[in-house]
Ligand SMILES: Nc1ncnc2c1ncn2[C@@H]1O[C@H](COP(=O)(O)OP(=O)(O)OP(=O)(O)O)[C@@H](O)[C@H]1O
């Protein structure tokens with residue numbers, strides 16, 4: 001086979017190996033060299049395929065083609081550099097030498113996406129089923145034992161109200177999440193003032209009973225902190241961050257809100273406004289930090305659920321900030337409270 005063919009194979013993103021009928025590798029394109037050799041100096045040419053890909057199914061495919069089949073496929077799992085699932089195809093060539101072409105296609109992202117979808121459906125079903133089970137149980141009791149007990153009826157109606165509210169919030173959050181995901185690539189166009197948004201969120205929260213005794217200390221660095229953004233979505237960001245600070249920190253503890261300007265921030269290449277919310281709660285252990293923005297991830301799901309949480313709040317926050325070309329930074333240590341910072345590029 002000519003050098004021209006080899007150079008064409010080298011521009012492909014997918015790894016390709018050409019083998020002789022004794023399974024020695026005649027040519028490995030750049031992608032294959034990159035994938036299968038930890039040391040790029042040691043070439044694959046001349047080595048036996050069996051030694052390079054120690055995988056019985058892969059060998060079976062190559063042997064099937066050498067025995068006369070036109071094409072044979074299997075999935076192989078590789079652990080280099082991380083765990084990957086590759087679709088391996090061995091295809092018969094019309095030449096004597098090389099006799100077989102082996103291609104590898106990384107299917108990991110597809111499989112991960114499928115897994116995420118099914119996890120998501122399982123989570124949603126589970127979250128909807130528990131309030132539904134409570135509601136059905138209560139309806140049964142109201143029709144039976146509690147039929148003539150007005151006191152019990154009042155108590156059950158209260159529980160029904162709160163369970164129905166929980167389902168309503170979950171559905172609201174799901175709709176919000178899918179809308180935010182849909183719009184993620186569309187950049188907002190309005191110029192909005194973060195100071196006004198954060199102040200409105202504080203005022204709104206103060207009116208609610210659960211935060212009546214909380215002290216909110218708001219220190220914006222400037223009178224106006226302008227960003228290009230969607231006011232409703234940014235309100236949603238600060239509403240969830242502030243609600244979390246109230247829900248998960250000790251009663252009566254102070255909550256400090258700041259908006260500071262930063263010349264730059266890691267992974268963001270413009271000047272940003274850093275809007276932070278610090279509480280004096282128990283804090284979050286390091287192992288939970290990277291997972292907090294996953295859908296339905298709750299540290300103590302019993303506690304969060306009891307407070308009406310669905311575990312979607314921070315997932316929504318992350319998507320909204322990403323639409324605004326910003327990001328969320330979470331800092332905490334157990335016993336030291338939590339600081340959640342929304343970094344948003346400043347309007348120029
Ligand atoms: N300030 C905080 N202090 C301690 N833990 C927090 C704090 N903020 C968030 N968490 C933890 O992160 C989890 C995820 O937060 P998130 O806002 O996504 O969900 P939620 O508040 O449980 O529900 P939702 O926001 O959908 O009503 C919470 O369940 C809680 O365990």
Ligand SMILES: [Mg+2]
Nearest residue numbers: 240244313314
């Ligand atoms: Mg929340």
